[in-house]
Amino acid sequence: MPASTAQDAPPGHDIATALAAVRARIAAAAHRAGRDPADITLVAVSKFHPRESVVAALRAGQATFGENRVQEAAEKFPPLRAQWPGLRLNIIGGLQTNKALEAVRIADMIESLDRPALCDAIARAADRVGRMPQLLVQVNTGDETQKSGVAVEEADAFITAAMTRFGDAVTGLMCIPPVDQDPMPHFRTLAAMAARHGLGVISMGMSADFELAIAAGATHVRVGSAIFGPRPAHRA
Known part of the structure; x- marks a missing residue:
């Protein structure tokens, strides 16, 4: 596919160049850890960025994207799938139960399974829609009260219950370490x-720390600003 052009990206920021730099950093981090860079999936976090920026990344060869808000993702991504059938959409933010139906409808992966009520909502949605995305259990490794994710002391039991209920749809775990702590113990x-x-997907690491996450075993890293530039002002 052709490279992105200047008009696709925010002024002063070339998404194709930024993507190439992030991929090079991922490869270098993987080699330092004795790992194959091909085993690491880059999730380009496009929340609050316009569809044109997603198109620029797609043209530069990026396939997997992460969005926090289901409504925003539903507006951006379904129209792009016809032209880019390899596109994959991950819902990475805390998911409200009343958004589960739309999330199940549009997402390839939901990275924020964290409570029984959400399990129930996703199960009902999957029955209604006739499809089940991959599911990651989000673990609140810092036990932060303001953050989504199952508490560490409850995580093993919750993971076991989710795997029993959803089977192979539960493919891994996700975490977001506290911003004011060394992320490595959390990873x-x-x-x-x-x-x-026995879960193979480990989603951890963002723009500031994804190289450390790769050293600790991440299979998916979620990178936003290093690819798309500063986040646009959010409009509610």
Whole structure:
């Protein structure tokens, strides 16, 4: 596919160039960790960025995108699938139960399964829509009251229950470490928890720390600003 052009990207920021730089950093981090860069999926976090920026990334070869808000994702991504059938959409933000139906309808992966009520809503939605996206359990490794995710002390039981209920649809775990702490212990906690449950997907690491996450075993890294530039002012 052709490279992105200047008019596709926000002024002063070339998305294709930024993507190439992030991919190079992922490859270097993987090699330092003795890993194959091909085993690491880059999730381009496009929340609050316009559809034109997503198109620029698609033209530069990016396939997997992350969105926090279901409504925003529903407006951006379904119209793009006809032209880019390899596009994959991950819902990465805390998911309200009343948004579960639309999330199940449009997402390839939901990274924020974290409570029984959401399990119920997703199960009902999957029955209604006739499809089930991949599911990641979000673990609140810092036990932060303001953050989504199942508490660490409850995580093993919740993961087991989710795997029993949803089977192979539960493919892994996700975490967002506290911003004011060293992320490495949190990454190691999540990787160890995934290993205990035999789960292969470990989604952790963002623009500021994805190289550390790769060293700790991340299979998916969620990178936004390093690809798309500063987030536009959010309009409610």
